Amino acid sequence: MSSTTDAPVQSDEKPVRHRRRIPFRVRARRRRARWIRRALIAVLVFLLALCTAAVVAYQLTVIPAPHPETVIQSTVFLDTNGQYLCRRGPVDRQNVPLSKVPREVQDAVIAAENRSFRTDSGISPTAILRAAWSTLSGAERQGGSTITQQYVKNALLTPQQSLSRKAREALIALKLDRTRSKDAILQGYLNTVYFGRGAAGIESAARNYFGVGAKDLSLSQGAALAAIINLPSYYERVGADAKVTATLQKRWAWVLDGMRGAGTITAEERASALFPAFRFYPPGDTDGQRQYLIDAAAAEAADRLGISTDQLARGGYTVRTTFDIDTQDDIAQQMGQAPPPAKGTRLHTAVVAMIPGDGAIRVLYGGADYARQPFNDAVAGAVEAGSALAPLRATKPGAVAAASLVKTPTPTPLQMASAYATASAQGTYAKPYTVAKISRGGHTLYAARPETRDLLPLGTAHPASTGVTSYTGTAGSGATATRTLWHTESDRRFSVTVALFAEHPAKGKSAATPAHLPDATAAKGFAAGVAVRVREKVTGG
Numbered sequence: 001m002s003s004t005t006d007a008p009v010q011s012d013e014k015p016v017r018h019r020r021r022i023p024f025r026v027r028a029r030r031r032r033a034r035w036i037r038r039a040l041i042a043v044l045v046f047l048l049a050l051c052t053a054a055v056v057a058y059q060l061t062v063i064p065a066p067h068p069e070t071v072i073q074s075t076v077f078l079d080t081n082g083q084y085l086c087r088r089g090p091v092d093r094q095n096v097p098l099s100k101v102p103r104e105v106q107d108a109v110i111a112a113e114n115r116s117f118r119t120d121s122g123i124s125p126t127a128i129l130r131a132a133w134s135t136l137s138g139a140e141r142q143g144g145s146t147i148t149q150q151y152v153k154n155a156l157l158t159p160q161q162s163l164s165r166k167a168r169e170a171l172i173a174l175k176l177d178r179t180r181s182k183d184a185i186l187q188g189y190l191n192t193v194y195f196g197r198g199a200a201g202i203e204s205a206a207r208n209y210f211g212v213g214a215k216d217l218s219l220s221q222g223a224a225l226a227a228i229i230n231l232p233s234y235y236e237r238v239g240a241d242a243k244v245t246a247t248l249q250k251r252w253a254w255v256l257d258g259m260r261g262a263g264t265i266t267a268e269e270r271a272s273a274l275f276p277a278f279r280f281y282p283p284g285d286t287d288g289q290r291q292y293l294i295d296a297a298a299a300e301a302a303d304r305l306g307i308s309t310d311q312l313a314r315g316g317y318t319v320r321t322t323f324d325i326d327t328q329d330d331i332a333q334q335m336g337q338a339p340p341p342a343k344g345t346r347l348h349t350a351v352v353a354m355i356p357g358d359g360a361i362r363v364l365y366g367g368a369d370y371a372r373q374p375f376n377d378a379v380a381g382a383v384e385a386g387s388a389l390a391p392l393r394a395t396k397p398g399a400v401a402a403a404s405l406v407k408t409p410t411p412t413p414l415q416m417a418s419a420y421a422t423a424s425a426q427g428t429y430a431k432p433y434t435v436a437k438i439s440r441g442g443h444t445l446y447a448a449r450p451e452t453r454d455l456l457p458l459g460t461a462h463p464a465s466t467g468v469t470s471y472t473g474t475a476g477s478g479a480t481a482t483r484t485l486w487h488t489e490s491d492r493r494f495s496v497t498v499a500l501f502a503e504h505p506a507k508g509k510s511a512a513t514p515a516h517l518p519d520a521t522a523a524k525g526f527a528a529g530v531a532v533r534v535r536e537k538v539t540g541g
Contacts, residue, residue, distance in 0.1 A: 063156070063172055063179070070155045070192045070200075073316030075301075076207070077294055079325040080362070080436065084207055086290045088298060088313040092208070093200040095316055098187040100215045100442060101202055104265065105222030106186060111258035112226035112251075114147040117186070122148035122177025123170045148173045151189040195228055196236030197281060209238075209278050219269060220252075220276045223259070227251040239278030249275050289332045290325075291370035296379060297321045297434045304435060304446045317445070320437040322360040327353075327537040331365055334530055338500070339522040345502045345515040350378040352417035353496035353534050358450045359421075359430030362538050363496070364414075382410040383499050384514070388486035392419060397427035400455045405429070416486065417497035424490045427456035482520035487527035489535050496534045498527040 074089025098106070110117045124146050145153065152172045176185060195205035202225065206214045209228075210221050217225070227248055228235040237244045252275060260270045301319045302312045331351055341347035353363035366376030375381070389406060392398035401422035406415055414432060422429045431451040438446040484501040500523050502515040517523045 063175055066155045066188075066192075072314050074204075075298075075313050075315055075317040075319060077297055078318065078320045079323045079328075080321065080360075081324070082320065083325050084211060085321065085323070085325055086294050088294060089316075090314065091200055092198045092204045093191070093316070094203040094318070095191045095201065095441065096203045096214050097442060098183050098190070100213075101187075101190060102215065102217055102219075102222065104219045104259075105202070105214070105217050105225070106190075107259055107262070107264040108219070108223040108226040108255055109186075109190065109229070110147070111262060111264070112223075112255045113150070113229060115258060115262065117147045118182055120146060120148075120177075122146060122173040122185075124149070145169075146173065147189050148177055148185050151185055151192065152176065154194075155188060155192045193229055194232050195225060196232030196234075208281075210276065211279055218276070219265065220273045223255045223273070224248065224252050224276055224278075227255050237281055240281050289328065289365075289368075289370070291374070292366040292376050292378075293321065293323050293328065293364055293434075295374075295376065296364060297323075300433065300435045301438055301446075304438065315440065317438055317440045319435060320439075322362060322434050322436050322448075323364065324362045324538055327534060328363050328365065330537060331363060331530060331534060332368075334533060335365065335368060338526055339517070339519050341502050342515065342518040344504060346505050347517075348377050348381065348499075348501050348503065350381055350383070350413040350499045351496065351530060351534065352378050352413050353494065353538060354417055354421050354432060355430075356421040356490070356492055356495050357425035357428050357430050357452065359418075359432045359452070360436070360448075360450075361432055361434050362494075363534055364434070377499075378413045381412055381499075381501075382408075383413060383416075383486075383501050384484040385409055385411055385416065385486075386484060388416065388488075389419075391488075392423055395423060397456055398423035400427060401429070404455055413497055413499045416499070417488070417495060420488045420490045420497060421495040422455065424492055424495050426492075427454060429453050429455050482517045482523070483514045485517060485520060485523045485527055487524070487531050489528075489531040494535055494539050496531045498531050500527055 069091065070093075072089065072091050073093045073095055074087045074091055076087045076094060077085040079085055114120070149169055152169050156172060157169055190202040192201060194200055195202075195209070197205070197208040199205040199208045203214045205225050205228075206212050206217050206221070209225065210217070212221075224238075228238070230251065235244060235248050238248045239245060256265070256270055256273055259265045260267065297319055298309050298312060301317070302309045305312065305317075307315070335349055338347060338349055348367070349365065350367075351363055351365035352361065354361045364376075364378050366378035366381070367373045377383075385406065385408075389402050392402040392406075398419075401419040405419040405422065411419075418429070418432055429452060433448055433451075435446070436448045437444060484499065486497065486499050488495065488497045490496070500517065502517050503512045504515045506512040
């Protein structure tokens, strides 16, 4: 029996290896790490794309030209002493260079509106985010823009509230801050920001609130105007509304405290600052009288500059006239005491006062109400002269003046006044004028010089008498037939002529016709009183 040895059987199956199970917490941690890495990459890609887009948008951003409305200015008329008369133009704005705005006023605006203005980049990221959130959430609109952003919004863009407009505002503000000086931006801002009372810009605001130019603002006044910018339509009634005044006073103090904290004013200046007095608002209506003056001065100023009156009104000029507004306003009140006209008639009064030998017109009263009668009786009214020329003809210079200047039996009061002034100047005729100086942006464009000529050979003239009184009644004789009355007070220093005449007003197609003065004696006394009062007001005696 044979024995056999069994060989081991080989198997093709691999041995089973058991995988080590990874704990759940480890797997979760690894998944979280992968998500974090992916999220970070996504955020970085997004930020890179956002930065790239911002850089491209910044490079493509063009600073737009200012709105036409912010370029248009008004022209301001002043009297001979620099007192404000009136303005003409669609917008109450006059641009001034920053050098004409006191440094403490500039600092007050910065303290009120943007305390980091001198050092910031032109935008406020937190304010932009706050405004964006309020727009998306529908909450109350948020402000808080920098001065640069406010200037961009006011002068270069529209005030529309949207994210796209806010983003464009920020880009333009950034570029503006990098391409222009802080002073240039502040100057643009001060000339365009609204202060209430119809005033666009610091110059108009200074005039409307305090009756001065921007260059003459005090620290207290500047701080008050800076405080007003926040709510101009509310604060414009300061001085007339006790609650508004008290509220503004608190904000005014806050502005000054901010200036003290920034070191732009001393402790002594802060302690001595007093809340300023404001002009009353709304102002009284002076258009009834002053428009006569402005018509005459505007026409003359436009002629001197070689432009139209419309171009003058929009040009931002300052026209210093020859008028004495205090005397003019006083005479306007006196005219309310004129003798009453007869029933069915209208009394016309005109007053012209001027400087003999110079021609400067100090008073030009041409009517009681410009709205009812824009026609200026003093400049264009044809008034019967009658015996008013007799005192002139009594002297050689007066006779020459009458012959040269009054070539019609119905001269204007201005022509008659000029003739008497020429006689008082010993025969030296001076062309009447109403504009003494025209300037813009601090530069003088025109300064008046008397235009004179001698009507008599040198040394042959004699002064006319003073206190000349004359009245005429060309429709008959006696006091009841007087239609026109003249009175002139004149000497070498000053000449004033008053004219009173009556008419039957035009009706339908019928033209106005002359009428008699009801009481010539009363009219004579009134005219003499007006002339004397003008003389005393202007010359002091």
